[in-house]
Amino acid sequence: MKELYVLGICGSQRKGGNTEKALDMVLSTLGGHGIETELVQLYNKDIRGCTSCRYCRAMPAVACSIKDDFYPEIFEKMVRADGIILGAPVYFGSIPAKLKGLLERAGMLSEGRISIETPVDDKKWPGARSGIKSDKKTKGGGLYRGKVGGAIVTTRRTGANAALAELLMWFMICNFTVVSSSYWTVLIGGKRVPDAVKFKKEGKEYFTSDLSKDTLEQDEEGREDLVDFAENYIEVLSRLRG
Numbered sequence: 001m002k003e004l005y006v007l008g009i010c011g012s013q014r015k016g017g018n019t020e021k022a023l024d025m026v027l028s029t030l031g032g033h034g035i036e037t038e039l040v041q042l043y044n045k046d047i048r049g050c051t052s053c054r055y056c057r058a059m060p061a062v063a064c065s066i067k068d069d070f071y072p073e074i075f076e077k078m079v080r081a082d083g084i085i086l087g088a089p090v091y092f093g094s095i096p097a098k099l100k101g102l103l104e105r106a107g108m109l110s111e112g113r114i115s116i117e118t119p120v121d122d123k124k125w126p127g128a129r130s131g132i133k134s135d136k137k138t139k140g141g142g143l144y145r146g147k148v149g150g151a152i153v154t155t156r157r158t159g160a161n162a163a164l165a166e167l168l169m170w171f172m173i174c175n176f177t178v179v180s181s182s183y184w185t186v187l188i189g190g191k192r193v194p195d196a197v198k199f200k201k202e203g204k205e206y207f208t209s210d211l212s213k214d215t216l217e218q219d220e221e222g223r224e225d226l227v228d229f230a231e232n233y234i235e236v237l238s239r240l241r242g
């Protein structure tokens, strides 16, 4: 079997938080089956959203006008990967802004391309297959076509379905095959812990609540759903990419 490589992307701003732990659990199961895995964290990265400049659509080979921690480094890993697993905490009923920015740009760089070396043929589609210009298929399948996608969301309380849907919809617009589980891949139950975080400013102490990092431990059903997800993921990945 071919060497397979799966990239996990953790959209959390907390190192060692709930989302990282959930992704670790799945990636270590994949690793146990001989799959090469890597986890990219976004908490310490500078990543901006798409500016709609159209530079990437005009350049002959793939290129982004914004040079930051997403491009080229993370983008190149995404293109190399056989599969990508996205992890996000819920932030106000949605995914965190940095992850959203990454997905906007990763999607825009890919759409319609056949490879990173060839131009995206924006000039011929849409219209090509509707018979207006020609019957030749001109829209490429994108750089992620045939890769395997999966998503995990962690939440203190609610908003997870919308965030999970955002991640799954990104995979679907980008031509991934998406892996499911025996339930939605959501871990729920982080607690607010009052007065757990201390700040010092000008000699004075301030306290605030912490969003505890125990979601994975306390959500037994969620953990089982991740086990099923990991098993499905390995099966789909081996069948499609092995």
Ligand SMILES: Cc1cc2nc3c(=O)[nH]c(=O)nc-3n(C[C@H](O)[C@H](O)[C@H](O)COP(=O)(O)O)c2cc1C
Binding pocket: 012, 013, 014, 016, 017, 018, 019, 020, 089, 090, 091, 092, 093, 094, 154, 155, 156, 157, 158, 159, 190, 211, 212, 213, 215
């Ligand atoms: C800015 C912000 C917004 C949040 N919004 C929500 C929310 O809408 N619903 C919810 O249940 N939890 C919300 N949370 C809590 C986190 O989603 C939850 O604690 C998550 O498990 C944190 O994951 P992490 O440990 O990987 O950071 C929010 C946390 C932050 C920092």
